[in-house]
Structures are given as structure tokens and as C-alpha cells.
Amino acid sequence: xKASLFITCLSDIFYPEVGKSLVNVLEKxxxxxxFPEGQSCCGQPAYNSGYREDAEKAAKHMIRVFKDSPNxxxxxxxxxAMVRHYYPMMFANDPVWSGKAQELADKTFEFSxxxxxxxxxxxxxAVYPAKVTYxxxxxxxxxxxxxxxxxxLIKSIKGITFVDLxxxxxxxxxxxxFSVKMPEISEQMVxxxxxxxxxxxxxxxxxxxxxxxxxxxGRLRRxxxxxxxxxxxxxxxxGLNHGK
Amino acid sequence: MxxxxxxxxxxxxxxxxxxxxxxxxxxxxxxxxxxxxxxNDLGNxxxxxxxxxxxxxxxxxxxxSYLEQLSENVEKNGxxxxxxxxxxxxxxxxxxxxxxxxxxSVIKSKSMVSEEIHLNQALEKLDVExxxxxxxxxxxxxxxxxxxxIIAPAIHKNRKQIAELFSRVAGETxxxxxxxxxxxxxxxxxxxxxxxxxxxxxxxxxxxxxxSVVLVTNEGNGRLTTTLPKTHVAIMGMExxxxxxxxxxxxxxxxxxSATGQRITSYVTAITGPRKHxxxxxPEEFHLVIVDNGRSSILGTRYQQVLNCIRCGACLNVxxxxxxxxxxxxxxxxxxxxxAVLTPLLEGIEKWKELPYASSLCGACTxxxxxxxxLHDYLIFLRQDVVDAKLTPFSERMAFKGFGFAAERKxxxxxxxxxxHKVLKPFSNESHIEKGPGPLSDWTDVKxxxxxxxxxxxxxxxxxxxxxxxGK
Numbered sequence: 001x002k003a004s005l006f007i008t009c010l011s012d013i014f015y016p017e018v019g020k021s022l023v024n025v026l027e028k029x030x031x032x033x034x035f036p037e038g039q040s041c042c043g044q045p046a047y048n049s050g051y052r053e054d055a056e057k058a059a060k061h062m063i064r065v066f067k068d069s070p071n072x073x074x075x076x077x078x079x080x081a082m083v084r085h086y087y088p089m090m091f092a093n094d095p096v097w098s099g100k101a102q103e104l105a106d107k108t109f110e111f112s113x114x115x116x117x118x119x120x121x122x123x124x125x126a127v128y129p130a131k132v133t134y135x136x137x138x139x140x141x142x143x144x145x146x147x148x149x150x151x152x153l154i155k156s157i158k159g160i161t162f163v164d165l166x167x168x169x170x171x172x173x174x175x176x177x178f179s180v181k182m183p184e185i186s187e188q189m190v191x192x193x194x195x196x197x198x199x200x201x202x203x204x205x206x207x208x209x210x211x212x213x214x215x216x217x218g219r220l221r222r223x224x225x226x227x228x229x230x231x232x233x234x235x236x237x238x239g240l241n242h243g244k
Numbered sequence: 245m246x247x248x249x250x251x252x253x254x255x256x257x258x259x260x261x262x263x264x265x266x267x268x269x270x271x272x273x274x275x276x277x278x279x280x281x282x283x284n285d286l287g288n289x290x291x292x293x294x295x296x297x298x299x300x301x302x303x304x305x306x307x308x309s310y311l312e313q314l315s316e317n318v319e320k321n322g323x324x325x326x327x328x329x330x331x332x333x334x335x336x337x338x339x340x341x342x343x344x345x346x347x348x349s350v351i352k353s354k355s356m357v358s359e360e361i362h363l364n365q366a367l368e369k370l371d372v373e374x375x376x377x378x379x380x381x382x383x384x385x386x387x388x389x390x391x392x393x394i395i396a397p398a399i400h401k402n403r404k405q406i407a408e409l410f411s412r413v414a415g416e417t418x419x420x421x422x423x424x425x426x427x428x429x430x431x432x433x434x435x436x437x438x439x440x441x442x443x444x445x446x447x448x449x450x451x452x453x454x455x456s457v458v459l460v461t462n463e464g465n466g467r468l469t470t471t472l473p474k475t476h477v478a479i480m481g482m483e484x485x486x487x488x489x490x491x492x493x494x495x496x497x498x499x500x501x502s503a504t505g506q507r508i509t510s511y512v513t514a515i516t517g518p519r520k521h522x523x524x525x526x527p528e529e530f531h532l533v534i535v536d537n538g539r540s541s542i543l544g545t546r547y548q549q550v551l552n553c554i555r556c557g558a559c560l561n562v563x564x565x566x567x568x569x570x571x572x573x574x575x576x577x578x579x580x581x582x583x584a585v586l587t588p589l590l591e592g593i594e595k596w597k598e599l600p601y602a603s604s605l606c607g608a609c610t611x612x613x614x615x616x617x618x619l620h621d622y623l624i625f626l627r628q629d630v631v632d633a634k635l636t637p638f639s640e641r642m643a644f645k646g647f648g649f650a651a652e653r654k655x656x657x658x659x660x661x662x663x664x665h666k667v668l669k670p671f672s673n674e675s676h677i678e679k680g681p682g683p684l685s686d687w688t689d690v691k692x693x694x695x696x697x698x699x700x701x702x703x704x705x706x707x708x709x710x711x712x713x714x715g716k
Contacts (some may be wrong), residue, residue, distance in 0.1 A: 050627030054648030175604025
């Protein structure tokens, strides 16, 4: 199985470790990976802020970059949703680009979704003892309806005690520019979220979107009562390396 | 009236109001939990939604012919129909009627459209006493406030605050137990019902095939408002109709379930014209005021589906932003996600340009909407309108121009990624930034911001995997 990595700007710049975990886990599963170096950002910040033209530039660029890739895998549910949901919508009336946008949409997968749906694996044989809870990011859950896959993978790790996050359907308050445009509201939302995280008494909070991880992790760190925040790929990698 | 600082000020007040937050959160909790139970109970929620959306979309696409059918049937039943293009026209019609009837008092059953056109104030100017008969509306009328929720207008008030309001009217201190409070309201309102000259109601749905108006209430006040006074005026938004009773059945299965989690409300009142000879009760005159007030300007635009809205308030009940700021912060008559979409569409984006940003785009509203309005997509469209109208700050426009430019040019993008660490390093302590410069401070006032590591993923890949060839 061949796949191209779409590492997303947040992962590339702020969380390269997540990208590396993605590589390590997928390679262990026998996936042959490439990283088209021309890739940049999916355009979501511009699109969600109403800058359609600038978002379209980014989108067309990404469509060109991944033209020859058989599959595209990304560590972000939100960016996957951008490609899957909004690219076809953006170019719906464009005879040249609508087909190409749909093509990329059809072959783009979020990391856990790729493992479960495409590789058809739900147990990687990982082992890691920890108490874990999971934050469902909004765009992944509602945008591309990937909800069970990451939880399935986490629960398959031997030694994991999984605790459901109360009000897991609620947004953490990130929302891209929302977090800086509406800081008062965003703060209330993230505080409610971390309260729920504390209630689980989990050691590790796992997520599938680096925006949420940045937001919740940043607030947890500021509060000085940190819970470790990891991407699904990082936890799986730890589990695969455990005892080695 | 509306401007950036006004919205921000309202948000600041709201997030500091513990009472407000507690009340809104409790109510939201109750509604959304009950809704979920009621929907599961219904089964095949998605199919119900599809059917409801089809009905609503069909009505909106054929609005002119259904409005014609409705008005013909209302007149056939002996009622009067008035089409008001603007809020002023609607207000003028009702105030003229009040003058003609020499009305001294009006009793009302809850109507969001009458809030939208500011009808009460106009009637009060004529020295007509206006009393809201919906308990929630009555409470906020006493508090001289506007509704903060489409379904539960006084959702933001707690029992203690209500007891204070009622005590002021009673002239004595009332206990804040539910029994005392509702008994007091009942006593007060009963008297108002009996002496009212005109009853004014809203309209949850109008049925085109029969010319009927349907009201959904839990307190029976709708029935009393529309039956006791000699004149009944129903006010409806021009989109609030369904073709047949069969269609009503579908929407009525979804409305209370979506709103409060009830299978059906305590009272569903259907009114077909004024009293007939054989009727034991009912008004002598029936007027239906159909209000446009900006709605027809939405027809044929990419926002058309917003007219599908059946005002259930489900989007408010799941919205995390509404949860923390309550309804008044939105500043318009309609609050929550639907308000953030509808208010700018009805009253202009220039005046309400902050509202489309009052959302984290989490999509919970779209998911819950019983008639499938793509609310969070509409919020993005509205942001596009704000950008197209050049209403965003110059610096932001330039930043996104730069973003678009860099996103399609590898060399510039690579350079930006490589620079991220260097630029932010001076503000950091090892791994994080606790006090960021410029716009970053909005983030770091509240949260730590990660310092980009020295090596990006792309530089690691180049080094480890030797470029963009297929990896090992």
C-alpha cells in the first residue's frame, strides 16, 4: 500500500513529532510513504475567515501537489474535513477544478480512519499502560464522521484504561481564528473542557487535531495541572515501541 | 447601533455574569438531554429530517403560490389578510386596528415576529396596555428585557430573580417556590385575558390548504389569547407555512422534540377564521398579518435554506458559544447560531458584521437542525460577505493575501516554516511562549503557545528520508 503524507502546517511547524509518529506507525504497518514537498497549508484558516480567493489558491496548489498520489493521509481531522467537504464545495461551479477537487477529496483520509477503513486494521498489537481519555474534534466528528476509529485503535492498546470524556461532543473553543478573535468566549469553552478532562482523572488526553491539542494543551499548561496531551499517532507509536 | 465594541462589550458582561451562565447552562443541559431522548424515541431521525427539509424547501421554492392559497382560504373563512413588506407597515396595520377598535388593552401569546417589528412599544405609545401571556415573556416584560432564547425567552433568569420581579408587581415579598410564582402569574394573567380588547398571537405554522393558523404552547395561553378577546390578530413571518395538514404532522413531530424534548406540547391550537354562528366561543374578527421584513430578499440567494427554519431553538441548546454568553449578547431578536445567520441577512451585514464570527464553527448547530439548515457553512459565507465588503481590518486582509501567496509557492512557504522557530524563539522559555507579541497576545493572555521546534517535519524528512521520493 502506498500513501502520501499530508502533514498540515500546524504539524509541520509546531508538532513535527506527530508527523514522525505518523510515519513510524504507518511504516510499521507496511505502508510505503512519500512526502510531496511542495505541500503547504490546506487553506482552512483563509476559508474559515471568509477569504475565499486566498483559500482557493491554497486548495488548487494542494490539488496539484497530490495529483499523482494514490492515497493521502493526514494527522488532522480538521484538514481532512477541509479537503473532503469544502474543496468540492468551493469548486462546485468550476468545470475545470470540480472534478479534480472531488478526486482529492475521495482519496484523502485522516490517520486513524486510514488505518481502520483502508488498511482494515483495528488492533496493532500495541502495549502501553495508562489511563487515557479522548477529545473528539468537531470537524473530524461532524465534518467527516470519523468518531469510532481513533477510539477503537486506542482501546486496542493493551494496558490502556479508557475513560469517556464527559460532554465529548462539545467544542474545545479553538475554532482557528475564533480563539483569538473571541478570546473571552474561547477561554470559557476551553476551561469547561479541561474541567471535564480533570474529571476523568486520565494521565493522557488524546486528540486527532493539532489545533485542539494546541488549545487544550496550552490551557492545561497555563493552569499548571498538566495532563499529557498526545495525538493518536503518538500514543500508538509509544504502544508499538513499548518494552523495546 | 451594532458595532464591534458593542458586541464585545456585551460578551464581556455576559461572561462575567455567573447567574446568567448557570441559568443558561442548566436550561441548555435539560433541553439537549431531553431532545436526545425524544429523538431516539422517534427513531429514524435522519429520515424525519429529510422529510421535513423536503417539505420546507418545497414551500420556500413555491412561496408565492402557497401564500396566495393561504390568503384565499383565510378570506374564505371570513378572516382578513394583510401583507406587510416592512416592519413599519406591519406595525401601522396593527396600531390602526387598535385605534379603530378603541382598544385599551391587548393580551399577547408569544410571537417572535412581534419582537422583530417592536410591536409592543408602538402599541404602548397609543396608551394601550400590552401584556405578554407566555410565562417567560411575562417575566422578561416585567424585567423590561427582550427574549434571550427563541423557545424559552427567560432562560437566563433564575427563580430568585423571578421572585424579585413578581414581588415588585405584588407589592409584597413572594416566596421563590414554583407554586407561589406560577399561582401569582396565573392570577395576574387571568384578569388580563378577560379584559383584553385584542388578542395578538404568533403563528408556528399556517396551513395553506385550509387557511388555518397553528399555535404550539405549553401553558394554554395561546388558546385563551385567540379565543377570549373580540379581535384576534395573528402575526407570521411570510415563510412559516406548510401546504397540508399531513405536512404539519411531520413538522409538528420534530418541533417540540427539537425544542424541549417533548413529544408534543401541552396545547396545539388550530384556528380557522373567526367564530362561526354555531361556535360557542372565539373572536368576532380574525386578522392575519404576513410579514416580509427582509425575508424575500433571501429568496434565490445561497442563504435560501435559512427560511426553512421552524424556530425550534435546538441550535441554541447545543451551541457552546450561546452556552457561555446567553442570548442578549447577540444583540438581535434572534440569538444563537440561527440569530448569527438570520440577523445579518435580515438587517444587513454592515450593521451586524461581528455576528458571523460568534462561532467556533464546531457544526453542532448544523447537526441538530431538524430541517437541515447548513448553519455553520452559512456563517462562513457571511464571513465571505464581510470580506468582500472590505469590512475586515486592513492588516488581516494583507495577512491572508500573504498566506495565499505563500501557500502556492514552495520556496516562500519553506522559508516561512524555517523562520517560525527563529522569529518566536526570543519570546519563549524553552518550549513555550507565555507572553506573546502583537496578535499572539490574545492567545497567550489565556494559554501557553508552543514554540515551533528548530526542525520542522519537512526538514526532518529531507534529512532522514532523503527528499520527496517514495520512502523506505
